[in-house]
Amino acid sequence: MAKILVVDDDKDMCLLLERFLKKKNYEVVVAHSGKEALNCLFRNKIHLILCDYKLEDVTGAELLTSIKNDYPDIPVIIITAYSDIKTAVDAIKKGALDYVTKPLFPDEILLTIEKALRTGAGAAHQPVTEGTLAARNQSADNSKDPIRLSDNFVAGKSPLFKNILEQVRRVAPTDYSVIIYGESGSGKEVLAKEIHQQSRRAKSPFVAVDCGALSRELAGSELFGHEKGSFTGAVGQKVGIFEMADGGTVFLDEIANLSYDIQVSLLRAVQERKIRRVGGNKDIDFNVRIIVASNEELWEAAKKGKFREDLFHRFNEFSIKIPPLRERREDVLQFATHFLHQANEELNKNIKGFTPEVEDVLKKYIWHGNLRELKNVIKRTSLLTDGDYIELISLPFEVTNFAKLNFDVADEGNAAAAAPAKETRETHEEIIPKREETLGENSLRDAAADAEYMTILKALKEVNFNKSKAARLLNVDRKTLYNKIKQFDANNNR
Numbered sequence: 001m002a003k004i005l006v007v008d009d010d011k012d013m014c015l016l017l018e019r020f021l022k023k024k025n026y027e028v029v030v031a032h033s034g035k036e037a038l039n040c041l042f043r044n045k046i047h048l049i050l051c052d053y054k055l056e057d058v059t060g061a062e063l064l065t066s067i068k069n070d071y072p073d074i075p076v077i078i079i080t081a082y083s084d085i086k087t088a089v090d091a092i093k094k095g096a097l098d099y100v101t102k103p104l105f106p107d108e109i110l111l112t113i114e115k116a117l118r119t120g121a122g123a124a125h126q127p128v129t130e131g132t133l134a135a136r137n138q139s140a141d142n143s144k145d146p147i148r149l150s151d152n153f154v155a156g157k158s159p160l161f162k163n164i165l166e167q168v169r170r171v172a173p174t175d176y177s178v179i180i181y182g183e184s185g186s187g188k189e190v191l192a193k194e195i196h197q198q199s200r201r202a203k204s205p206f207v208a209v210d211c212g213a214l215s216r217e218l219a220g221s222e223l224f225g226h227e228k229g230s231f232t233g234a235v236g237q238k239v240g241i242f243e244m245a246d247g248g249t250v251f252l253d254e255i256a257n258l259s260y261d262i263q264v265s266l267l268r269a270v271q272e273r274k275i276r277r278v279g280g281n282k283d284i285d286f287n288v289r290i291i292v293a294s295n296e297e298l299w300e301a302a303k304k305g306k307f308r309e310d311l312f313h314r315f316n317e318f319s320i321k322i323p324p325l326r327e328r329r330e331d332v333l334q335f336a337t338h339f340l341h342q343a344n345e346e347l348n349k350n351i352k353g354f355t356p357e358v359e360d361v362l363k364k365y366i367w368h369g370n371l372r373e374l375k376n377v378i379k380r381t382s383l384l385t386d387g388d389y390i391e392l393i394s395l396p397f398e399v400t401n402f403a404k405l406n407f408d409v410a411d412e413g414n415a416a417a418a419a420p421a422k423e424t425r426e427t428h429e430e431i432i433p434k435r436e437e438t439l440g441e442n443s444l445r446d447a448a449a450d451a452e453y454m455t456i457l458k459a460l461k462e463v464n465f466n467k468s469k470a471a472r473l474l475n476v477d478r479k480t481l482y483n484k485i486k487q488f489d490a491n492n493n494r
């Protein structure tokens with residue numbers, strides 16, 4: 001159902017339009033000022049804007065310019081007074097798609113809206129923040145893309161991600177099994193679900209199971225179900241995920257973690273398209289598509305004897321590799337904005353975006369935990385932010401200080417990319433003297449602080465930035481470590 005934003009400072013007019021459009025099966029959001037309109041756009045997925053050109057807080061031209069800057073894909077129909085055709089023409093030049101004149105006639109409005117939704121760019125867009133225009137989700141670039149992505153699925157704009165979408169477009173309508181490779185948190189499950197959504201199975205269940213979390217004993221029962229009394233604790237009958245997902249898709253995450261005997265049962269199930277519940281004596285047909293995911297190459301696992309080769313070939317009808325976030329930095333702000341939008345909803349806040357410094361840090365940081373880490377950082381910083389924009393001070397220490405930390409690790413391949421100042425790879429020994437050279441003549445205090453800084457960073461790095469563990473390693477209490485870190489932050493922000 002298309003969602004229409006009605007902007008008019010005349011409340012009666014808004015009410016009238018709202019009632020009328022709702023009757024015609026549109027979803028309606030109302031704003032009584034330019035500011036409110038921009039807020040609504042930030043918080044909602046709007047398909048069309050119906051906007052009075054005379055508002056109290058901004059001129060129609062100003063609002064139209066902001067809308068067209070930030071949301072160029074949303075068609076705007078403006079409402080003008082009958083006598084004011086010149087304004088209408090002006091608005092069209094500024095990017096409005098069409099106009100209607102007062103007094104308004106329901107049929108005319110409806111026709112204009114329908115036409116605009118048909119011919120305008122009207123695809124639902126992800127809300128964007130003022131600070132991160134780059135984060136537009138389904139931008140003009142991929143509006144040509146024939147697949148319509150699910151609401152919560154962000155389509156990265158990097159060439160790498162576009163390539164993934166192209167693969168999804170091709171494989172989704174088929175019944176091929178798919179292996180999705182990618183580091184933890186890179187979006188494998190979300191992609192699997194997207195394949196399901198784009199397939200003819202979309203109306204049937206998508207059932208995901210993390211094979212890494214299944215105990216050896218319970219894996220069979222989870223996957224295939226069990227009969228009452230088949231083992232101690234089997235107090236009732238249980239339906240397994242293959243039956244649960246009948247007609248739909250089963251997603252087996254971390255497939256390489258399944259024990260060998262379960263792999264044997266799985267192979268039989270996949271070959272015969274039948275399962276047998278644990279303790280059961282009859283075969284049950286199933287009709288599911290299987291998508292599996294792994295963060296290690298299954299072919300390698302097969303070579304090591306950890307994964308059955310025949311099972312690998314069964315699944316390997318198609319494979320997609322999701323590159324880590326650090327290899328597609330162009331996508332970072334887009335995802336950050338999406339997660340900010342989610343955090344705003346969860347926390348009932350209205351943070352508009354990120355300061356340019358924060359954007360810079362987010363782009364440079366090496367997201368080892370990929371999208372999951374980015375999401376957690378955005379959630380946390382949103383909680384700590386009271387103003388309109390997320391500022392450097394609310395980012396975690398390890399993220400803001402990453403460039404510095406990189407001095408220490410610049411000889412590691414990936415890290416080099418995050419320290420733009422260091423184009424050439426330098427060894428640890430070369431880097432440390434350089435830091436000393438930067439010290440002033442009377443800098444004993446600086447030298448001590450620097451040494452302390454490096455020691456703390458080293459410890460933090462060793463324990464993957466867990467501050468409690470770092471404190472133990474450094475033999476200080478947590479409070480002391482926190483105070484030191486705070487001090488570094490303060491110095492950095494000076």
Ligand SMILES: Nc1ncnc2c1ncn2[C@@H]1O[C@H](COP(=O)(O)OP(=O)(O)OP(=O)(O)O)[C@@H](O)[C@H]1O
Nearest residue numbers: 152153154183184185186187188189190371372375
């Ligand atoms: N394309 C996307 N659009 C929006 N959010 C996404 C997208 N991809 C991933 N995310 C978000 O990032 C987080 C991690 O994604 P997901 O769980 O799919 O990763 P994963 O690779 O399956 O992780 P793991 O290997 O640890 O199971 C989730 O919170 C998810 O909602």
